[in-house]
Amino acid sequence: MKLNTLLCATAVAGAVVFSAGTSAIAKDWRGWNIHPEGYPNTVALEQFAREITEKTDGRVKATVFNGGILGSQPDAIEQTRNGALDFANFNMGPMGPIIPETNVLSLPFLFTGADQMHKVMDGEIGQRFSDAMSKKGLVSLSWFDSGSRSFYNTKKAIEKPEDVAGMKIRVMNNDLYVDMVDQLGGNATPMAYGEVYQSLKTSVIDGAENNYPSFESSNHYEVAKFYSITEHLIIPECICIAKASWDGLSEEDRTIVSAAAVSAAKTQRELWAVRSGQSRKKAEASGVKVNEVKDKSAFQSRMKPVYAKFLAANPSLEEWVTAIQSTK
Ligand code: GTR
Numbered sequence: 001m002k003l004n005t006l007l008c009a010t011a012v013a014g015a016v017v018f019s020a021g022t023s024a025i026a027k028d029w030r031g032w033n034i035h036p037e038g039y040p041n042t043v044a045l046e047q048f049a050r051e052i053t054e055k056t057d058g059r060v061k062a063t064v065f066n067g068g069i070l071g072s073q074p075d076a077i078e079q080t081r082n083g084a085l086d087f088a089n090f091n092m093g094p095m096g097p098i099i100p101e102t103n104v105l106s107l108p109f110l111f112t113g114a115d116q117m118h119k120v121m122d123g124e125i126g127q128r129f130s131d132a133m134s135k136k137g138l139v140s141l142s143w144f145d146s147g148s149r150s151f152y153n154t155k156k157a158i159e160k161p162e163d164v165a166g167m168k169i170r171v172m173n174n175d176l177y178v179d180m181v182d183q184l185g186g187n188a189t190p191m192a193y194g195e196v197y198q199s200l201k202t203s204v205i206d207g208a209e210n211n212y213p214s215f216e217s218s219n220h221y222e223v224a225k226f227y228s229i230t231e232h233l234i235i236p237e238c239i240c241i242a243k244a245s246w247d248g249l250s251e252e253d254r255t256i257v258s259a260a261a262v263s264a265a266k267t268q269r270e271l272w273a274v275r276s277g278q279s280r281k282k283a284e285a286s287g288v289k290v291n292e293v294k295d296k297s298a299f300q301s302r303m304k305p306v307y308a309k310f311l312a313a314n315p316s317l318e319e320w321v322t323a324i325q326s327t328k
Pocket of ligand 1: 146193
């Protein structure tokens, strides 16, 4: 009896030591993705999962769950932070309420274009965001393109800020966007991405805002026939790993995962450029009227109170904003 107990205890202790090792047990990694099959982010995230599964010889078996079937983005961010999910492609918009530093990236008209955004995010300033995220349980390994977001709606072309007045506009879950739409005189409605199509269709909302590929792949273009190029937001997206999952990797596997994230971002950015043009064409072919907003500065100047409120609440981030704006 005593011997049995001893053997049992030894076996348990052995198992604990064994499972605490970083490479002996295959890990099944679950990845969250909001987009459908064929979307640039989906293709890139699937490449990432395949590459780490192959290169770790199956020590990490990664699977991507597409179309947001594992839940809404705000929920998925929480689940990745607490290790219930292992990796994801997240937009920095819904990250802001959890990691205040990332709100800098949601300030309207912050970036002048995708090239500047990539330069910022791939360099020292991008690292600051990664450091802030890492303190909150998320390891960000590379940055995707997400184009620029513009307003679309079911009513009319938006040419000047006054045209937004009174419109119910869906925004991502972040108070900054509520302030942004408020300043244009609209009625901001934070809502999960997956609910937007039905809400447009049933006139619960009049419009939303997004880049061309999301406008098209979500079928919002079938219902919202006016897309107005305001380009008010250029928001990067990450490949993020749950800190708990990252910490469980050996040095060798971390190197593999990091390299796979960097090459996935390269793929995504290439596919993004092509898809953006295709999505715009598809929407226009179905009758969507796309209009250039001639005087963007009218929209920009309305955003001064949004900046003022944000910087008053986060004075230490003013330097981050200035550093981004002075990156050419
Ligand atoms: C897309 C983005 C998604 C999600 C969505 C939204 O452009 O890639 O992660 O944030 O917009 O509007 O909710």
